[in-house]
Amino acid sequence: MSERVDLWNNGNLVQDIFLGEIKVPVKVLRNDSFQAWYLLQPRENGNKSSKTDDLGSLRLNICYTEDCVLPSEYYTSLRNLLLKSADVQPISASAAYILSEVCRDKYDAVLPLVRLLLHHHKLVPFVAAVAELDLKDTQEANTIFRGNTLATRCVDEMMKIVGKHYLKVTLKPVIDEICESPKPCEIDPIKLREGDNVEINMENLRYYVDKVFREIVRSSISCPTLMCDVFYSLRHLAAKRFPNDPHVQYSAVSSFVFLRFFAVAVVSPHTFHLRPHHPDAQTSRTLTLISKAIQTLGSWGSLTKTKLSSFKETFMCEFFKTFQEETFTESVKKFLDDVSSTESKEPSGVSEPVHLKEGEMYKRAQGRTRIGKKNFKKRWFCLTSREFTYHKQQDKEPIFTIPIKNILAVEKLDESSFNKKNMFQVLHGEKPLYIQANNCVEASEWIEALCRVTRCNQKRLSFYHPSAFLNGNWLCCKATIESSEGCARCTADVPADTQIEIDGDRETERIYSLFTINRSKLQKLEEACGSIAVYQGPRKEPDDYSNFTIEDSVATFHTLQQIIDIVEKLNESHEKYQKKRSSSAKYGSEENPIVGKVS
Known part of the structure; x- marks a missing residue:
């Protein structure tokens, strides 16, 4: 396996000029220190190649950051402090905002922060809070959200993460x-x-x-x-x-x-x-x-x-x-x-309902309390931009209709519920509609289609029951009240290939590392808050903290104390964990690797 490195001249903005490429075996990158000269090679993408000796050479200096991720319980305090940032007043006194203030490059802070907030479903309120702070400093409407602020960078990163599939189906x-x-x-x-x-x-x-x-x-x-x-x-x-x-x-x-x-x-x-x-x-x-x-x-x-x-x-x-x-x-x-609406919309320029999908599947009779084959009836289902219906036969009048705006969630149903595969459920305020598709591909297609057309419904559920309510209780969590809140977080609100794997502990560890690296700036910001609280008169000369955003010195100081205290405790935990791992694991194992070159 090898990594390909392209060299481009971007001196003329987007008019980049290809200079050459090299391929570096991955195994050599595992060395503690790797430096080498490589001759640039022609591009291998079907284009006409140029002469090798005209391409020059490239020297690589590769470095990487290694994070030692502790067990999840070690990050509880820092994670909770970051996740409640959107609720802090003012937002500039929150841990997440302070992180962006002390990092030299905001991008270093934005990437792990967005991924962590996204993983815990806290990104939208945080973006709204920092965007509102941005707008306070915006004097003209025609310059709105044009700078590289924390708000704009968070939205940029969010779109890159969750918008990949959207770009693929739209532009590719x-x-x-x-x-x-x-x-x-x-x-x-x-x-x-x-x-x-x-x-x-x-x-x-x-x-x-x-x-x-x-x-x-x-x-x-x-x-x-x-x-x-x-x-x-x-x-x-x-x-x-x-x-x-x-x-x-x-x-x-x-x-x-x-x-x-x-x-x-x-x-x-x-x-x-x-x-x-x-x-x-x-x-x-x-x-x-x-x-x-x-x-x-x-x-x-x-x-x-x-x-x-x-x-x-x-x-x-x-x-x-x-x-x-x-x-x-x-x-x-x-x-x-x-x-940008909270209500389900039809595609642009359409006044009549758009036919999106139809097909024959099996529907379980609603309200039945027992398991049996007779409870499943073959029906013709039809999805439009306005409603989801099923009929006894194709081209017949619908016998049941669910307006799109009333659909609260669309999720898979555990096979154990009725001992049947390829089932999904449509939650719409009344009893769940349980449907069995003919195969797994068809089930995924229907779930994706239903999720897309209901993505903007304002009252979407956050939790659902992955199993059915039978014989007086939910099979998944054993709750005996049929109207009780779901026991699992909704997952099918976006197409399957837009969902990303995020390790919340790893992102929290990265944020801890950033706070550790910028400990001196945290202390400067802490001193600045103290100075403002003590001296309230006009400042005649620029202060060391003039680049910091401090709206409420007392609230910011309180958050800083929490951050510093948590970082110190995590420092101790890292030291103890490393010592324990070194003493209990065999030298040269994955848990206790050899550091340095073998002589």
Whole structure:
């Protein structure tokens, strides 16, 4: 097994130039210290290769961070302190916010923090709290969420984690077409080659932009629930901050979903696993032009004459004159409504219910208390954007209808409930609807389809019973009250391949390490809080803590004391655990590995 390292020259922003690549065997990276020179090789992705001796050489200096993750109980105090951050007033006095303040690079803090909060379903309220703090410092609506703050970075990281499948189903087919069958799209007169026809190139570019734009505005039904929840919070916070601007509720969402999500994925498809390699120079240029167009089309009101006159490139201004149609603005508005609403929406531009899926399955009679084959009846099921129904036969009137907005959860059902495989349940306020699909693939498809169309329902359940209520109790938890809260957390709120494996203890250990590394900054911040509390007069000269956000010195000081105390206890736990492991494990084993080179 080997790792491939590509070398690119990105001196001209996104116009990267491929210089060469090397392959390094993974086994050599296991050494404590590894340094070596490698000759750069031609790319192995089907492109015409250049001569090896023209590619130069590359020296690698590889380092890695090793975290010693303790058993889960050691992290209880730190984990609880971080998870309650969204409830701390003000948010700048919370442990999560303080982490971002003391880290030199906010990204170091954002990655483990977002993963931890995401794992424990605490991300949405935290993002809302830090976004509200951002908005306090935002003076103009047209600059909303444009900086690299803790809020914007958290949303960026969240979209990268949970939006992979969304990008795949929305953009991958059209990105593949652009990369595999490229058409010339250069419209900058300075960059045109001899023989290029700018009119044809403009038509090609317009074709690609139309196709990408159309796929995006039709994709709201595939947008992950978590992204919708975050966009909903941002939309309403923005409207509250700028009540006299009717468009800010849209620009607050478009600044993320268009500018920081779709446009970035278009220009760097390899980064989001939409393509296996970095595109060649010509294709990269085409993707850059498409990305610019998508950013502009996605910006609320961007097709006005005032906006067009602000383009730096004259050729882009001329290109966008062909887009001045109300349909583009209305499509963006409808799409943003769909992905930032708390109610189930139909796909953009649709007034009639959209037929999504139908097929024959078995339904268990509701209300039956005994197990028996006679309780299962073959029925024809139909799912539209408005309702889920079943019929005795195809094309017959439905005998039972569940409005989409009333569906609270869709989950698999334990096989032990009725001794039958491939079962799932639809929870909708009345008794659960138990359904048996014909096979496991069909069951997964129905669950995914139902989850997608109900992803924005406001009253979605957080917990459910994985088994049925039979003979006076729930088979899963033995609770005797049929209306009791579920005993398992809902899992099927997103398609299966968007779910990620997160080790909460590992992320907490990483955060502990960051606090340990930045112990001196924690102490400076603690001293700053003390100084503010003692001296309340005007500060004439910049202080050592002028870069810190301290809204409430007393609350911040209290949190800092908790952090420092927890870090000290974890330091002691690490030392004790390492000593215990070293003394009880055989030297050279996985638990007590040899440190240093063997002579």
